[in-house]
Amino acid sequence: MNKDYYKILGITEFDSAENIKSAYRKLARKFHPDIAGNSAENLFKFKEINEAYEILSNNIKKEEYDKARKFYNYAKEGAKSNSATQSYNKTTTSKPETNFNWQNFFYKPKKHSENKTAQKGDNIESEVEISLIEAIEGCSKTINLLKTDVCQHCQGRKFVNGTICNKCHGKGEFTTYKKFNVKIPAGIKNGSKIRLAGEGNSGKNGGANGDIYLIIKIKEPNLNNNSLNIYKTISITPFEAVLGCELNTNTPEGVVSFKLAPNTQNGQKIKLSKCGLVQNNKIGDMIITVEIQIPKKLSTEEINLYKKLSEISKSNIRDEFYDRQG
Numbered sequence: 519m520n521k522d523y524y525k526i527l528g529i530t531e532f533d534s535a536e537n538i539k540s541a542y543r544k545l546a547r548k549f550h551p552d553i554a555g556n557s558a559e560n561l562f563k564f565k566e567i568n569e570a571y572e573i574l575s576n577n578i579k580k581e582e583y584d585k586a587r588k589f590y591n592y593a594k595e596g597a598k599s600n601s602a603t604q605s606y607n608k609t610t611t612s613k614p615e616t617n618f619n620w621q622n623f624f625y626k627p628k629k630h631s632e633n634k635t636a637q638k639g640d641n642i643e644s645e646v647e648i649s650l651i652e653a654i655e656g657c658s659k660t661i662n663l664l665k666t667d668v669c670q671h672c673q674g675r676k677f678v679n680g681t682i683c684n685k686c687h688g689k690g691e692f693t694t695y696k697k698f699n700v701k702i703p704a705g706i707k708n709g710s711k712i713r714l715a716g717e718g719n720s721g722k723n724g725g726a727n728g729d730i731y732l733i734i735k736i737k738e739p740n741l742n743n744n745s746l747n748i749y750k751t752i753s754i755t756p757f758e759a760v761l762g763c764e765l766n767t768n769t770p771e772g773v774v775s776f777k778l779a780p781n782t783q784n785g786q787k788i789k790l791s792k793c794g795l796v797q798n799n800k801i802g803d804m805i806i807t808v809e810i811q812i813p814k815k816l817s818t819e820e821i822n823l824y825k826k827l828s829e830i831s832k833s834n835i836r837d838e839f840y841d842r843q844g
């Protein structure tokens with residue numbers, strides 16, 4: 519076996535994970551290039567220590583390595599006795615079986631092959647809870663997700679010029695919370711999935727990034743305390759209020775159009791029958807309150823028309839108000 523990782527760390531295969539860690543720490547400190555210098559010999563030693571720890575501190579890699587090591591030791595013993603037999607039968611012309619290619623059984627740390635193969639990043643799945651009204655109307659949500667990105671400093675290689683990357687401390691990647699702004703479309707159903715392509719964990723060795731899948735969970739409305747009616751406010755312009763107009767609204771059953779009568783007052787309520795929530799064969803209504811709003815940006819032409827309106831208008835809205843009060 520070209521490398522015995524146990525020997526490199528000065529431990530045995532029977533040592534605990536704790537012992538492996540403490541042995542590694544001692545040696546990593548001793549041979550750290552900042553302390554022991556940047557000689558080729560020392561860097562090689564330091565790399566070897568890190569390579570050994572990378573394998574022996576990872577249960578899966580360790581198991582794989584242990585198997586390869588056992589097989590090697592077993593085969594080595596076999597080869598000794600085999601060569602003894604061979605020397606006994608000197609007349610044989612057959613090729614001695616001791617020409618075994620040990621290289622095939624050397625444990626090769628995975629990172630070598632990983633370095634060459636592009637790996638797609640993992641997908642991230644997360645649940646997003648929204649209210650029923652948000653599901654009907656559509657909404658924007660900011661969500662925080664744990665995301666793993668390749669370290670840009672070492673490009674995920676963990677080492678920079680033979681020294682452990684000082685940005686990721688040899689991890690090759692960063693896992694942090696990241697904010698995502700997501701638009702949830704109107705009429706979304708419970709359990710729907712929203713895919714954010716390429717926003718998942720970053721790929722390795724040039725592999726594509728994973729995706730994010732958001733699973734929509736619609737909160738059950740507390741119908742014991744609320745009625746089956748849905749209440750909402752819709753903004754209209756002054757001229758829509760005067761002339762009347764056609765409006766659209768999202769309901770649990772989809773988009774519904776309705777007409778607003780001319781001369782609609784601010785705060786007026788419109789009832790859309792059977793456009794509310796459904797429970798036990800009962801269905802509520804949607805109650806819409808209209809709110810007259812003056813557009814924040816008006817063109818010169820619009821302002822001129824308002825000027826003209828103020829010139830020709832003979833009614834005094836405050837008189838009308840006092841008349842109604844009286």
Ligand SMILES: [Zn+2]
Pocket residue numbers: 669670671672673674675676683684685686687688689690691
């Ligand atoms: Zn790094």
